[in-house]
Amino acid sequence: MSVPDKFEVLLNDPHLAPELKAVAQKVLRSERITFDEGVLLYEKGELGYLGVLANHIRERKHGDKTYFNRNFHIEPTNLCVYDCKFCSYSRLIKERSEGWEYTMDDMLRMVTNYDNEPVTEVHIVGGVLPQYDMQFYMELFSRIKAHRPELHVKALTPVEYHYIFKKAKVDYATGMRMMKEAGLESMPGGGAEIFHEEIRDQIAKDKCNAEQWLQIHEEWHKLGARSNATMLYGHIEQYWHRVDHMERLRELQDRTGGFQTFIPLKFRNKDNQMSNVPEVSVIEDLRNYAIARIYLDNFDHIKAYWAMISRNTAQLSLNFGVDDIDGTLDDTTKIYSMAGAEEQHPGMSTRELVELIKQVGRHPIERDTLYNVITDYNNFEFPEEVKPQFYKLPVIN
Numbered sequence: 001m002s003v004p005d006k007f008e009v010l011l012n013d014p015h016l017a018p019e020l021k022a023v024a025q026k027v028l029r030s031e032r033i034t035f036d037e038g039v040l041l042y043e044k045g046e047l048g049y050l051g052v053l054a055n056h057i058r059e060r061k062h063g064d065k066t067y068f069n070r071n072f073h074i075e076p077t078n079l080c081v082y083d084c085k086f087c088s089y090s091r092l093i094k095e096r097s098e099g100w101e102y103t104m105d106d107m108l109r110m111v112t113n114y115d116n117e118p119v120t121e122v123h124i125v126g127g128v129l130p131q132y133d134m135q136f137y138m139e140l141f142s143r144i145k146a147h148r149p150e151l152h153v154k155a156l157t158p159v160e161y162h163y164i165f166k167k168a169k170v171d172y173a174t175g176m177r178m179m180k181e182a183g184l185e186s187m188p189g190g191g192a193e194i195f196h197e198e199i200r201d202q203i204a205k206d207k208c209n210a211e212q213w214l215q216i217h218e219e220w221h222k223l224g225a226r227s228n229a230t231m232l233y234g235h236i237e238q239y240w241h242r243v244d245h246m247e248r249l250r251e252l253q254d255r256t257g258g259f260q261t262f263i264p265l266k267f268r269n270k271d272n273q274m275s276n277v278p279e280v281s282v283i284e285d286l287r288n289y290a291i292a293r294i295y296l297d298n299f300d301h302i303k304a305y306w307a308m309i310s311r312n313t314a315q316l317s318l319n320f321g322v323d324d325i326d327g328t329l330d331d332t333t334k335i336y337s338m339a340g341a342e343e344q345h346p347g348m349s350t351r352e353l354v355e356l357i358k359q360v361g362r363h364p365i366e367r368d369t370l371y372n373v374i375t376d377y378n379n380f381e382f383p384e385e386v387k388p389q390f391y392k393l394p395v396i397n
C-alpha cells in the first residue's frame with residue numbers, strides 16, 4: 001500500500017502522539033475506529049491532523065464530487081406542543097400571535113408555486129400540533145404526489161411520527177407503512193439532538209427518546225426506504241456524548257444500511273432558552289465534521305447545511321469530510337435564520353451553488369434525494385444570461 005504524502009508527514013511527525021498515529025494507520029487500512037478512539041480524536045486531534053484523515057476518507061468514497069439538490073421547504077407550523085430548550089423556532093401556544101399554522105390548501109399552493117421549476121424534492125418539517133395528525137399528513141402526501149408524481153416527498157421526523165402514531169393508536173411499523181402508502185419517500189434526519197438521556201432530558205424532554213427515534217428509523221428502513229440522521233452539537237454535551245450518539249447510529253446502520261447521510265447541526269444561541277450557552281468556534285465545527293467522517297465509516301455521505309454555517313464555512317468543510325452541501329432552499333426555511341444563522345434569507349441559484357463548489361476545486365453534482373445524478377456540472381457551461389433589452393427613447397430636439 002502506498003502511503004499518501006500527507007499521511008507520510010503525519011506518521012513521521014515526532015510530536016504526534018502514538019495513539020493518534022495508530023488511528024491514522026487504521027484510517028489508512030480502512031479499519032473502523034473504536035468508541036475510545038472517537039473520544040480521543042475529540043480530545044486530542046488537532047484540526048490539521050483530523051483534516052488529513054477525514055479528507056482521505058471523503059476522497060476515497062467520492063473523489064472531489066460534491067453534491068447538492070434543488071429543493072424547497074414547507075414548514076407547516078412553528079407552534080409546538082414541546083418545549084426544547086435549544087429551539088429558537090417554536091412559538092409556544094402562549095406566543096401564538098408570532099406563529100403560523102398553514103392549512104392543507106396553503107401547503108398545496110406552495111407546491112404548485114414550483115410547478116414550472118426544476119426542483120426535485122419537497123422537504124416538510126416543522127412544529128408539532130394536534131391538528132396535524134396522521135390523516136392530515138397522509139392526505140397532504142397523497143395530494144402532493146397526485147399533483148406532481150416525480151417530486152420526492154421527504155417529510156417529518158420521529159418527533160412528529162411518534163406523536164401522531166400515539167394519538168392514532170398505531171404501532172410504528174404500521175404507521176410507517178401507512179405513510180409510505182400515502183406517498184412518503186424519505187425521512188429527514190431531525191429530532192435526534194443528542195441521544196444520551198443525561199443531555200436529552202435537559203434539552204428536549206418529553207419528545208421521543210433515543211430508542212423511539214432509532215426504532216422509527218429502523219421500521220422505515222425495513223420497508224426498503226432511506227433516511228438521514230443529525231446530531232445537535234456544541235451546547236452542554238461532552239465529547240463522549242457525541243461519540244455515544246454516533247455509535248448508536250453506526251450500530252443501527254450496520255443492521256439496516258438505511259441511512260444515507262449524517263448531518264451535524266451546530267447549536268445556535270439566538271432567541272432560545274439556552275442563549276447563555278456560548279456557540280462553538282468554526283474550528284470546532286470543522287473538527288466535528290472530520291470526526292463524524294472518520295467515525296461513521298458505514299455512512300456514505302456527510303452533509304453541511306450551508307444556510308446554517310455560512311457559505312465560507314461550507315466551502316472549508318469540503319476539506320474536512322463533507323461531500324454534500326444541501327440545496328438551493330429558495331428562502332423557504334426559517335429554522336436556521338431564527339436560530340441566528342448568518343444567512344437570514346437563505347437561497348442560492350444553481351449557478352451560485354456550482355460556483356461555490358468550484359471555487360474550492362471540487363466537482364459539483366446536482367443529485368436527487370437518493371443521490372442519483374441529475375446534472376454533472378464539472379464541464380457544464382451555463383447559458384449566457386439574458387441581457388436586459390434597451391430601447392431607444394425618442395429624442396425630442
Ligand code: SF4
Binds near residue numbers: 088089
Ligand atoms: S425542536 Fe422541534 S419539537 Fe422541539 S420545540 Fe422546536 S419545533 Fe418543537
